[in-house]
Amino acid sequence: MGDRHRKSKRAEAWIKDKNPLRKKTKPGQTVDTPQQHDGPNLSWSDNLAAQYSIPAPPPPHSMRQPCDADGNYTGPEYFFDEKTRALQRRMSENQASGHRDFSNTSSTVVQVEAFYNDTDENDELQQPSHAMVPWRPFVTNPDPLDDQTQINANPPDDAERAQQLSQIETYLLGTKQRNVELAGPESESAVNAIMRILAYYEQRSLSWKDPQKELATTAGRRTENVKALDELRATNTTLLDNNKKLVAENKRVEESHFRLENKIMGMDAEIKRQKATIDYDAQEYNKQIAQLKFQNSQLESSHTARLRNNDNAKQAEIDAIKRMHEELLRKTKNDAASARYEAQQRQDSDRKAIEELKGRIEGVNRDWRRSYDAWMVEKRDMQHQLKIATSTADTRVQENDEKWERKVYNERKDREDQVKSLQCEVTRLNKIIDDEKSNKEAALRSQERKLKEQHQEETVELRTVIEDFKVASSRREHFKGLTDSEMAAHYKRLANNIEDVSRMEWDFSKEQKWPLTESRMREHSNNTRKLKQQIIQHTLWSLLFEHIFRSPFCIMGGDVRKLDAEFAEIYSSGASSFHWPEVSVDIERSRFETAKAFLDAIESSAGVSPAKQTIDESITTTIDESITTTMNAICGALVDVAKVQTRDRKGLEGVVRFAVKIWLESCSQRYRLIVVLPEVHRHILTPGFVENGGLRLVVRPDVKRYGDSHGKDLMRGESLAGWKGLSETYSADYQ
Known part of the structure; x- marks a missing residue:
């Protein structure tokens, strides 16, 4: 279609180049113009328009019917062409259909229809493009007009002449714009442009005077015109066929639109x-x-109670520490009080000695005063005696007086020296008491600081000893703790294995034994294959929970059945999965010790003792029996709905063995792991299953962890990090 479209375009371009208005006439022949008048010769502009076949102006709007320039009706054979702005003769039936007519040499217009814009989706919306192809008559002797040629026309009035001049100027400007070779200076007037174009035309028309050359040129143009018309007719035929196809396609589109509505x-x-x-x-x-x-409100209340209990326990511990600190402080204070008491006793004894010395000094002073008083009495007596005695006795009295004065002086001096020595002794004793008191207080403060430091060091040493004891205990028990990410990786691998084996094909011959018919499954979900896979996943998780994940001891069999019964009695099915039961310490220890022994027996290698090998074989036999029981339950549930082949049995056995291994690893940890599975539709593949308005299928159950790696805080539970449960709920009124 693209080549035909380009060919039709080239044909239209060729038709435009071969302008029918540039028609030549024979010598002495008058120019057939649409406007003919009787009268004198036209002016130079009218002659120029008639000589070069410039179309006349269009008639008024009321004369747009087939009329000539005077308004006379010309009949149905002519019509006014808007493109050429002149009357044109209508085509015959052969010409309208695209056939060439050589019956005469008159100027004939052939109408060709072509559709453009082929990118449209509906060709009925396209409008045909009419290419007016004029036919030139054969002129054997084309000669230029003779200068003496006269054009008979009625003289036009001024208005018509002005209109004709305006049309000539407009046509001249349009011709200059379309033809680059005719363009002149921008300031050129219309008269100069006409003179220049006439000179250019005379120069180019010199070659037309050769008849043979003109004939060859006309024959070549005729051949090209014939080829172009053939191409246009072929293009028209193809476009008509395509139009029919597009009409049919449009009808189909409408029908599709109706169906879409x-x-x-x-x-x-x-x-x-x-x-x-x-x-x-x-x-x-x-x-x-x-x-x-x-x-949640109930959980918050229970959580608040646990926090209150923990706070009470912490407060009791803090009170015990405070009491111990107060006891130590009281002991220290008692020691300090005893030291102060001893110092006080010594101070009292020193004070008593000082008082005794003071008493002795006072006694000496009293004796001295008594002696002095006696001496004074004796002196008075002696003075009296002296007064009475004779002068002979004055000398002896004077001597005695001097003697006693010397004696008193010496005695006083001795007493004063003794008092000074006693005062120095008292000062020295007071200084000794103050120094000893300061030393005792410093010693007491130092002792108190040392006791506090010793207490802190002993506390740190006790904590270190406790941690070392924990590490030594773990090392002694060969305990291998697993992180949450490692446990989550094990359960993810188990979930992937269950997803792989759940893709087994269901047996339509056993549809009567299915829990839901195929039509009923479609009511729940459009993707019945996915629903069947999720039913098998739900069944596998339910049976694994019943035979393995229900309790830590249900898979161990043998002697541990009693522990399993005790654990099941404490942790009944009605208990909340958010609270771990209050299991005794013996049962809790037997849980991870027994699980570790079973795990070691499964992973034991060659080179063990015969007794250990016998125990491992017994444990392996017990595990195999539990695995066989679980496999029988799973295959018994799946064989009624699906085709359980040999490879499916191998895959199921691998799933069960891996579930046993990761459960033993979970139970051998100091913390506790619980697989949470709701009671709704747990046994969906059993014969007694009854649908109650909808389905809730467990694709991956929840896993919760209680406590830390050392077995502490076992009442505090949270979801296993890195693992997330998944459940699908299907409503009965899906459609």
Whole structure:
């Protein structure tokens, strides 16, 4: 279509180049113009327009019917052409169909229809493009007009002449714009442009005077015109065929549009039904949210009680530490008090000695005063005696007086020296007491600081000893602790293995034994294959929970059945999965010790003692029996709905063995792991299964961890990090 379109374009371009208005005439022949008048010769502009076949101006709007320039009706054979701005003769039936007519040499217009814009989706919307192809008459002797040629026309009035001059100027400007070779200076007037174009035309028309050359040129142009018309006719035929095809395609599109409208109406109804289902689910979800909020409030209350108990325990421990500190402080204070008491006793004894010395000094002073008083009495007596005695006795009295004065002086001096020595002794004793008191207080403060430092060092040493004891205990027990990420990786691998084996094909011959028929499954979900796979996954997790994950001891068999019964009695099925039961220490220790022994027996290698080998064989036999029991339960549930082949049995056995291994690893840890599986539709593949309005399938159960790696805080539980449970709920009114 692209080549034909380009050829039609080239044909139209060739037709434009071969302007029919540039028609030549024979010598002495008058120019056939649409405007003919009787009268004198025209002016030079009218002659120029007639000589070069410049079209006359169009008639008024009321004369746009087939009329000539005077308004005379010309009949149905002519019509006014808007492109050429002149009357044209209508085509015959052969010419309208695209056939060439050589019956005469008159100027004939052949109409060709061509469709453009082929990129449209509907060709009925396209409008045909009419290419007016004029036919030139054969002129054997084309000669230029003779200068004496006269054009008979009625003289036009001034208005018509002005209109004709305006049309000539407009046509001249349009010709200069379309033809680059005719363009002149921008400031050139219309008269100069006409003179220059006439000179250019005379120069180019010199070659037309050769008849043979003109004939060869006309024959070549005729051949090109014939080829172009053939190409246009072929293009028209192809476009008509394509138009028919596009009409048929449009009809098919309309039919498809009608079907789409019907489908949209059905989808609107489906959306309404789904909206009703969503509203119902929203109500159910609101009920579940209210229930969960109630459970959350209960959990918050229980959590608050646990926090209160923990706070009380911590407060009791703090009180014990305070009492111990107070006892130590009281002992220190008692020691300090005893030291102060001893110092006080010594101070009292020193004070008593000082008082005794002071008493002795006072006694000496009293004796001295008594002696002095006696001496004074004796002196007075002696003075009296002296007064009475004779002068002979004055000398002896004077001598005695001097004697006693010397004696008193010496005695006083001795007493003063003794008092000074006693005062120095008292000062020295007071200084000794103060120094000893300061030393005792410094010693007491130093002793108190040393006792506090010793207490801190002993506390750190005790903590170090406890940690070393824990490490030594773990090393002695050869305990291998697993992190949350490692345990989550084990359970993810188990979930992937279960997903792989759950892709087994269901047996349609056993559809009567299916829990849900194929049509019923379609009511729940459009993807019945995925629903079947999830039913098998749910069944496998339920049976693994019943035979393995239900308790730490249910898979161990033999002598540990008693422990399993005790554990099941404490942790019944009605208990909340958010609270671990209050298991005794013996049962808790037997849990990870027995699980570790079973795990070591499974992973034991060659080179062990015969007794150990016998125990390992017994444990392996017990594990194999539990695995066989679990396999029988799984195969018995799956054989009624699916085709359980040999490779499926191998895959199921691998799943069971891996589940046993990771459960033994989980039970051998100091912390506790619980696989949480809801009670809803747990035994979906059993014969007694009854659907109660919907399905809830467990694709991956929840796993919760209680306590830390040292077996502490066993009442504090949280979801296993790195693992997330997944459940799918299907409503009965899906469609």
